[in-house]
Amino acid sequence: MSAEVAISLSGVTKRYAGAATVAVEPLDLDVERGHVVVLIGPSGCGKTTTLRMINRLIEPTAGTITIDGTDIRDRPVTELRRGIGYVIQQVGLFPHRTIAQNIATVPTLLGWDKRKVRDRVDELADLVGLDPELLRRYPSELSGGQQQRVGVARALAADPPVLLMDEPFGAVDPIVRARLQAELLALQARVHKTIVLVTHDIDEAIALGDRVAVLNVGGVLEQYAAPDDLLAAPVNDFVGQFLGHERSIKRLSLARVANLALDGGLVADVEAGIDAARAVLAKGHGAWLGLIEGGRFAGWVPVDEVEAAGSIAELEPEPAAAVVRADSTLREALEVILTSRSSTAVVVDEHGTFGGTVTLEAIREGLTR
Amino acid sequence: MTTAFREPHARSRRRWWWLALAVAGAAFAAWAKVRISHLDTSTQATNPIIRWEYLFKRPETRSELWTRTTEHLQLTVVPVALGLLISSMLAAIGLRFRWLLTPITLLSGFLYTIPSLALFGVLVTYTTNWTAAVVALTSYTLLILVRNIVAGIDGVPSAVTDAADGLGMGRVRRLISVELPLALPVILTGVRVATVTTVGLVGISSVIQLGGLGSLIFTGYNSSYPTKMVIGAGLSVLLAVALDLVLRLVERLTTPWARRRVGA
Numbered sequence A: 001m002s003a004e005v006a007i008s009l010s011g012v013t014k015r016y017a018g019a020a021t022v023a024v025e026p027l028d029l030d031v032e033r034g035h036v037v038v039l040i041g042p043s044g045c046g047k048t049t050t051l052r053m054i055n056r057l058i059e060p061t062a063g064t065i066t067i068d069g070t071d072i073r074d075r076p077v078t079e080l081r082r083g084i085g086y087v088i089q090q091v092g093l094f095p096h097r098t099i100a101q102n103i104a105t106v107p108t109l110l111g112w113d114k115r116k117v118r119d120r121v122d123e124l125a126d127l128v129g130l131d132p133e134l135l136r137r138y139p140s141e142l143s144g145g146q147q148q149r150v151g152v153a154r155a156l157a158a159d160p161p162v163l164l165m166d167e168p169f170g171a172v173d174p175i176v177r178a179r180l181q182a183e184l185l186a187l188q189a190r191v192h193k194t195i196v197l198v199t200h201d202i203d204e205a206i207a208l209g210d211r212v213a214v215l216n217v218g219g220v221l222e223q224y225a226a227p228d229d230l231l232a233a234p235v236n237d238f239v240g241q242f243l244g245h246e247r248s249i250k251r252l253s254l255a256r257v258a259n260l261a262l263d264g265g266l267v268a269d270v271e272a273g274i275d276a277a278r279a280v281l282a283k284g285h286g287a288w289l290g291l292i293e294g295g296r297f298a299g300w301v302p303v304d305e306v307e308a309a310g311s312i313a314e315l316e317p318e319p320a321a322a323v324v325r326a327d328s329t330l331r332e333a334l335e336v337i338l339t340s341r342s343s344t345a346v347v348v349d350e351h352g353t354f355g356g357t358v359t360l361e362a363i364r365e366g367l368t369r
Numbered sequence B: 001m002t003t004a005f006r007e008p009h010a011r012s013r014r015r016w017w018w019l020a021l022a023v024a025g026a027a028f029a030a031w032a033k034v035r036i037s038h039l040d041t042s043t044q045a046t047n048p049i050i051r052w053e054y055l056f057k058r059p060e061t062r063s064e065l066w067t068r069t070t071e072h073l074q075l076t077v078v079p080v081a082l083g084l085l086i087s088s089m090l091a092a093i094g095l096r097f098r099w100l101l102t103p104i105t106l107l108s109g110f111l112y113t114i115p116s117l118a119l120f121g122v123l124v125t126y127t128t129n130w131t132a133a134v135v136a137l138t139s140y141t142l143l144i145l146v147r148n149i150v151a152g153i154d155g156v157p158s159a160v161t162d163a164a165d166g167l168g169m170g171r172v173r174r175l176i177s178v179e180l181p182l183a184l185p186v187i188l189t190g191v192r193v194a195t196v197t198t199v200g201l202v203g204i205s206s207v208i209q210l211g212g213l214g215s216l217i218f219t220g221y222n223s224s225y226p227t228k229m230v231i232g233a234g235l236s237v238l239l240a241v242a243l244d245l246v247l248r249l250v251e252r253l254t255t256p257w258a259r260r261r262v263g264a
């Protein structure tokens, strides 16, 4: 076993008493430290069961689960659970406790002193983006999205290294969900937890997961891979169908412009003069030539004007409308390419310095690497 | 979900109507008795329903009413408190071992059906009047209290108990700091119903010489002195209403979270 593995399931099986079929067949799964692993699969395939076996809300029928190499049965169950953040599907805030008290649940159980608890609650409110004003309210006085944030804050309260999240954003509308997902990623970049997250939204899985485990009915692990590998090469029809028809489009959201081999494209430096510019045109096909001036992208000029011009100074470049950054997704790049007259996106950094161009061709090649 | 988390308003309003009806009934009975006795013995002096001199002129009246009321109060509070204690234990057993819940409910339901006078009569051959009365009255509270405690705790959303478990609360901790507070409105509703019912039942206890407001009614009845009946009945109703209000206040104070709602 590698030292990187934080949670390890081996041969974990669950058969509910009186049930005809097995809820989870012998399952082996390793979760690396600091990674987000997403469990996804059709309803009833055993995602929740698997998740709840990790904090012993459900006892496996067979098999072993270890966290940091120690069997989870070796510790008192309450102690184990206080060390694992748990976000349940229906949020499950305590209606009779204020938001602050809800967030403080585990620290209070652990016997932290009042001051420390209060400071921690303030810190968490800030971390998950909750207005401190809300801390004195009761859960029924919060919106669905705010409640979800409180659920996450409560799970993080005692700074557990491991976080289990069961459809944490299931109860909110798509817009709020997308925002919460983005915030979770930003949060994860700061706290580096080992997270096991359950969802049945493939886009959520792709957006959040470092690795995605696709489960089939009976807890059968069909494929366990990074989202891009999953989309690029589903191992069978089941996984393929689950990923949906728009696998390439989905991959566009994962890859960044920086991942592409950027070339200069049809671009010439103003300093080099008109002959050099014509030489660039001779090397490729295109209706527009890009001009660089002082390291910055000055704009596009129609090819026939370049041919006709006596000198570069005569040309009047049109400013580029399609501009992306190196950390833009290919999906964003595609969007601007489709709306640009030159069919080319210009890559610039935060100072406006020219970094290359992206064409449809480059994107297609990027996907078939 | 089978149990309403909060008592519907219509039901509590109906109970007030019953109380009003009881007062009116008592007054009418007293009035009718006077009319009848007046008709039968034409020589008898008029016998008004309320003799104001009883209330305001007679020096012993005050202490008599006070004594009767406190007797009544004691015979209400002690059985309800005992009943709550016993019901809590029964409910705890029933919640822990589900299969015992049905026998427990059946038993308390059976106790509830025994006519109160018969139960007094049997018990009193074994013990003192007071103990017999308390035992009988306590047994009547069990059904409603056990049922409401169980319903209250079962009514706690499973997401909430799940969260409590998942965050590492122990069983006892969960019961005390999550389930009981959330079940409190339902439990207190049970306590209120049990209390109001007991106030009414205590009237009977005067039969076995334990005083209470019932004894005012009975002596009034036996001596054709309607004033005592009216005052006894009126105070009994007032006592029930007062206790009901006190318990409502307790509920309000202990469940601030249930009052505040979105949109505040």
Ligand SMILES: Nc1ncnc2c1ncn2[C@@H]1O[C@H](COP(=O)(O)OP(=O)(O)OP(=O)(O)O)[C@@H](O)[C@H]1O
Pocket (backbone or CB within 6 Å): A016, A017, A019, A023, A042, A043, A044, A045, A046, A047, A048, A049, A050, A200
């Ligand atoms: N307490 C239980 N007793 C018996 N069977 C159960 C129990 N809980 C779940 N199951 C069964 O085990 C299987 C897996 O359930 P589980 O809740 O893990 O599914 P899931 O993947 O989380 O589904 P969903 O996406 O709908 O939440 C289902 O067939 C379910 O009916």
Ligand SMILES: [Mg+2]
Pocket (backbone or CB within 6 Å): A047, A048, A049
């Ligand atoms: Mg589930």
